[in-house]
Amino acid sequence: xxxxxxxxxxxxxNGAAPKARRSWAWLGLVPFFAFLFLxxxxxxxxVFSNAVRTEDGLSLSAMGEAFSGQNRSAFxxxxxxxxxxxxxxxVLGTLLAYAAATATRPRWLRNVVTSFSGVAANMGGLPLAxxxxxxxxxxxxxxxxxxxGLGIDLYGGDFDxxxxxxxxxxxxxxxxxxxxxxxxxxxDGLKQSWREACANLGGTSFTFWRRxxxxxxxxxxxxxxxxxxxxxxxxxxxxxxxxxNSKIVSRRIGFFLGGDVSIGEDAVGYALAAWMIIITxxxxxxxxxxxxRAERWQS
Amino acid sequence: xxxxxxxxxxxxxxxxxxxxxxxxxxxxxSRFGRLVPNVVLVVSAVFFAMPxxxxxxxxxxxxxxxLLGWDTLFDKWSLKGVTGVFKEEQFWASLRLSLxxxxxxxxxxxxxxxxxxxxxxxxxxxxxxxxxxxxxxxxMIPAIALVAGIVVIKPQxxxxxxxxxSLIPFYVxxxxxxxxxxxxxxxxxxxxxxxxxxxxxxxxxxxxxVMKVLVPNLRTSIIYASFLTAAVVMGEYTLADTLLIESxxxxxxxxxxxxxxxxxxxxxxxxxxxxxxxAMVALLTRxxxxxxxxxxxxxxxxxxxxxxxxxxx
Numbered sequence: 001x002x003x004x005x006x007x008x009x010x011x012x013x014n015g016a017a018p019k020a021r022r023s024w025a026w027l028g029l030v031p032f033f034a035f036l037f038l039x040x041x042x043x044x045x046x047v048f049s050n051a052v053r054t055e056d057g058l059s060l061s062a063m064g065e066a067f068s069g070q071n072r073s074a075f076x077x078x079x080x081x082x083x084x085x086x087x088x089x090x091v092l093g094t095l096l097a098y099a100a101a102t103a104t105r106p107r108w109l110r111n112v113v114t115s116f117s118g119v120a121a122n123m124g125g126l127p128l129a130x131x132x133x134x135x136x137x138x139x140x141x142x143x144x145x146x147x148x149g150l151g152i153d154l155y156g157g158d159f160d161x162x163x164x165x166x167x168x169x170x171x172x173x174x175x176x177x178x179x180x181x182x183x184x185x186x187x188d189g190l191k192q193s194w195r196e197a198c199a200n201l202g203g204t205s206f207t208f209w210r211r212x213x214x215x216x217x218x219x220x221x222x223x224x225x226x227x228x229x230x231x232x233x234x235x236x237x238x239x240x241x242x243x244x245n246s247k248i249v250s251r252r253i254g255f256f257l258g259g260d261v262s263i264g265e266d267a268v269g270y271a272l273a274a275w276m277i278i279i280t281x282x283x284x285x286x287x288x289x290x291x292x293r294a295e296r297w298q299s
Numbered sequence: 300x301x302x303x304x305x306x307x308x309x310x311x312x313x314x315x316x317x318x319x320x321x322x323x324x325x326x327x328x329s330r331f332g333r334l335v336p337n338v339v340l341v342v343s344a345v346f347f348a349m350p351x352x353x354x355x356x357x358x359x360x361x362x363x364x365x366l367l368g369w370d371t372l373f374d375k376w377s378l379k380g381v382t383g384v385f386k387e388e389q390f391w392a393s394l395r396l397s398l399x400x401x402x403x404x405x406x407x408x409x410x411x412x413x414x415x416x417x418x419x420x421x422x423x424x425x426x427x428x429x430x431x432x433x434x435x436x437x438x439m440i441p442a443i444a445l446v447a448g449i450v451v452i453k454p455q456x457x458x459x460x461x462x463x464x465s466l467i468p469f470y471v472x473x474x475x476x477x478x479x480x481x482x483x484x485x486x487x488x489x490x491x492x493x494x495x496x497x498x499x500x501x502x503x504x505x506x507x508x509v510m511k512v513l514v515p516n517l518r519t520s521i522i523y524a525s526f527l528t529a530a531v532v533m534g535e536y537t538l539a540d541t542l543l544i545e546s547x548x549x550x551x552x553x554x555x556x557x558x559x560x561x562x563x564x565x566x567x568x569x570x571x572x573x574x575x576x577x578a579m580v581a582l583l584t585r586x587x588x589x590x591x592x593x594x595x596x597x598x599x600x601x602x603x604x605x606x607x608x609x610x611x612x
Contacts (some may be wrong), residue, residue: 029430125536130562130563176343
């Protein structure tokens with residue numbers, strides 16, 4: 001192996017391989033990229049191509065139809081509840097992370113919060129939806145206990161687990177822990193000495209948060225919001241239990257794929273999926289940028 | 300769902316602040332300032348425990364669901380309602396399929412992604428940030444959109460997609476963002492080139508280098524990625540349900556409709572076993588630092604450092 005000779009001989013400082021080798025090294029990545037191309041890129045492109053193809057050539061009509069009528073209200077509902085769920089997750093998650101970071105009393109507390117967050121952030125899907133159904137559904141345990149104990153009738157108003165409010169509560173179960181995992185390192189990045197420096201310069205606690213704390217945390221909070229938004233927007237399994245067929249976009253796509261729809265509307269289902277990819281991709285792209293920015297303060 | 304990796308667990312030193320203590324250590328606090336975090340923690344604990352307890356009541360209490368209020372809180376707890384599922388042929392079939400899918404996904408992840416990550420670090424470091432970007436692409440394509448694409452290509456690839464196990468490569472892709480990240484973090488913490496060169500110059504072939512040098516050093520990353528992948532595959536519903544593949548999650552849903560109590564029991568079982576799986580990961584990947592062998596030692600160290608921080612301020 002030439003590199004070892006080079007490393008031992010020390011002719012090239014940091015063991016850089018000669019030019020001829022480097023061009024071949026790219027070949028090592030071919031299996032990986034081929035795999036990704038086949039099982040991710042090809043399906044994604046097929047979604048777009050089916051969304052714009054009709055019997056007589058290309059047409060953007062399905063892409064437009066995905067934003068009209070029932071589809072439009074599904075998009076509106078999805079975007080609205082995802083944004084509210086993300087905002088709720090950001091606020092409560094940051095609060096919980098701050099509480100865990102500053103609590104000094106039981107020393108194991110912080111570890112428990114981090115480990116539990118790691119579990120709960122990954123705990124979406126069916127079991128969680130069923131758990132909330134048994135808690136806050138019409139026959140739910142808490143619903144009944146509130147009614148018996150305090151005389152509060154949860155379903156007296158317009159409450160429903162499939163409504164914006166209901167979904168926000170359920171999605172908070174994995175959104176809050178996800179936010180804790182994102183902000184905890186950022187909160188650890190805030191140094192006690194910065195606070196002291198601020199106090200020495202005559203700043204109050206409010207000044208510290210206004211001028212130092214929040215600006216440093218801002219990229220993490222912003223990135224967290226985008227990640228939580230994408231997370232809520234694309235969730236499917238949890239919503240499958242709690243909402244009916246067509247209320248939110250991800251469920252609507254599932255409904256179209258189920259095939260109980262006339263052939264003419266076929267392209268609309270793919271157009272919905274295409275829009276979903278576009279929205280999620282934009283959110284994740286900005287999340288990526290925010291994360292790169294947030295890492296500046298976390299050495 | 301976006302699976303996540305708990306960063307500090309993987310490789311490298313724990314996230315100790317480089318200069319100065321983190322905020323809130325050794326700071327005199329007002330009564331109000333002490334109260335708020337405690338209230339937040341207690342309320343959170345209640346919020347996160349309640350759904351699980353409610354599910355447990357539905358699954359394990361032999362009381363008609365209409366009567367599950369305050370009065371019956373301690374009545375007739377038993378495992379009878381849950382054990383019914385073990386007599387279901389369909390349960391075992393779907394469990395077997397899910398286990399096969401999980402095993403296959405972990406296997407391909409280890410044999411395709413791990414070598415790729417090593418290769419990138421060793422030979423094409425210039426491509427590192429590009430590959431890292433490519434690995435988060437699956438986050439940008441929601442599972443339901445991916446499955447729409449699979450439905451499109453299905454007529455052209457029936458020979459492959461008709462098999463239930465054809466889900467495996469798609470699951471590898473879904474898990475890619477956090478599996479790759481886990482390997483990447485592990486590799487970053489190593490002086491890979493020196494390790495490999497040392498091993499090779501001592502006469503080891505590539506096989507020996509991988510098995511005796513790389514794998515032991517990447518132990519934490521490998522365990523973490525494998526378990527998280529397995530957990531995600533065991534709970535994956537979107538692809539399986541849309542493609543009408545009878546793995547465990549679609550069964551879980553149908554079974555609740557047929558036999559509610561036993562159905563809730565299966566879901567409770569799923570939650571509990573996922574939690575245990577993660578607890579096992581935490582145990583297996585604990586840092587084997589001799590200085591932090593015991594809990595008491597760790598606590599003492601923590602006390603020392605926070606004392607130091609207080610003296611500094």
